[in-house]
Amino acid sequence: MSWDSFHIVFIRCCGIAALLTNTLMFHLICYKSPKNLGAYKYLMLYSAVFEELYAILDIIALPDSITLRSALLTVVSSKKNHMPKELLPVLNVLYWALYGISIALIDIHFLFRYLVVTGIKQRVNWNSVTAIIAISANVKQLFLALVLQTIIPLVLMYLPSGVLLFFCFTDQSFELFGRIMSTTAAVHRVLDPLPNMFVINKYRNALTSYCGTIFCLKSNVTKGVTSGTAASSSLEMK
Template sequence: MTSSGIQRWEEIQHGLQHISEAISVIVNSFLVFLIINKSPKKLGSYKYLMIYISDFEILYSFVDFVVAPFFYSYGPALLVIVNLEESLFNKPIAFVLLCSYSGFFGTSMAIFGIHFIYRYLVATGSLLLATFSTWKIVLWLSFPIFYGVVWGAGSYFLCAPSEYTTEFVRENILNNFNLQMEDIAYFGLNFYGTDNNGKQFIVYEQVVGIVVNSFIITSSLSTAVYFGVKTYYKINELTNKVSLRTSNLQSQLLYSLVVQTMIPVILMHIPVTIIYTFAFMGHGMGTICGIASITISMYPALDPLPTIFIIKNYRNYVLNMFSCCSAKYESENNTASREAAVMRQNPNLRKI
């Protein structure tokens, strides 16, 4: 790709990121309104978890907007970069913000694990459910935050810029982005190094970072799958033991949560895993990695939609809102048409 093509690709990438961020704030704010004002009475403490995830996604979009990161890989090196020439912050602050952005990535899946645990506790009538109605809910909500802190700390300490990585990508970054390494902040992985004798070696501290991140993803996803499956079967068992309304609500919440969980898996974890894999094999994907920056920013914009359209109370409110707008528009059009017809039949009225 030519330098002008890369510049154009950067503009498209950042434009799509900012559009997604704006949509995320609007849609998540609307969902919070629905949760507070239109939730079924039987939703209980779960509405606080729903508000928690919407607030998290709004904050994620804000951090994405402020940091404006982009992914790039070259050979075995994978970098997440901030262009300091376009940033409001100096290099140390930009690096801290970039690692915070990374921490949000680690928190995203862990949040859904807590949601699935709650749904299972509801389905089984567990005594632990009461902890979500007391101050102990803070302990539950702290688990995803802890995962995010660990992920962000790994980026800060294990994937910090190194002299070897900086020199390895210096010329390539200059050729592709017309940026000196002093003009960017980055954290990244460089799986292989070369010693003074030209012998290649594995950078084990970065492998440790990958192992930690893999544990976070695996444990979060495993928790969601395990409790999701158990909840599904438990709801089916209870179908004939609870009211139809309660059974339908539990099913709606579970299906909504399943779709919500699939969105970050598809838009975040799969693209990044592909990029990691190619870098680990020593085949950097270059500027095409920017697709990951776009899809990650799309996650908080799309994630509220399943809740809005699967939960019946919310869906009905949205449909009624559009029906009212449509009816009002049609009424105004009909009135204008009748007035135009009267004017054609009585042209003298125009002179009044």
């Protein structure tokens, strides 16, 4: 398989997966959020919607980054995405604009969550013992999610782009670096909502409930089909 074929399949698969995970995250934030999240919930909603838009742009544009020595190019090709040539510069600009916003959003997300965690800790002394236990559990969950949501962009966004820019500045970059950056950025949009889903108890319990409902429905349907088949076979024997 050539790089172009792999790139098209990979970017589109990551885009669809990112739409699924972020849409699920949007639903969980709207209907299953802890009460003490406050205004932070709206920042999480904005982040989920932004990642969905970014994934849609990836699916449409199929951008590919190419580097050689000190050059860094982002190529949006009509041969790949079958878009009119007049739209290609617009898609290219939108891609880099959203890339820059995503980097800034990671920093804002980190700062805001840190303030939420410290703010909750400062209010603990004014609550009852039961509330203190509940708030402490929420603080631990938010802190763990904060750590994981810092590691994921660090590995998939900051390090690839930082290494790429370093080698471009030193006139030593080669083609592979650009391709690594474009693929890791696509993977980041898939993984970004997962720490919140699996670390925060409210979201994790909701996911477990959804999965249990789906599997129970499937098992009930299977049992119904099996019993129906057994009944029909018994009638045939009679």
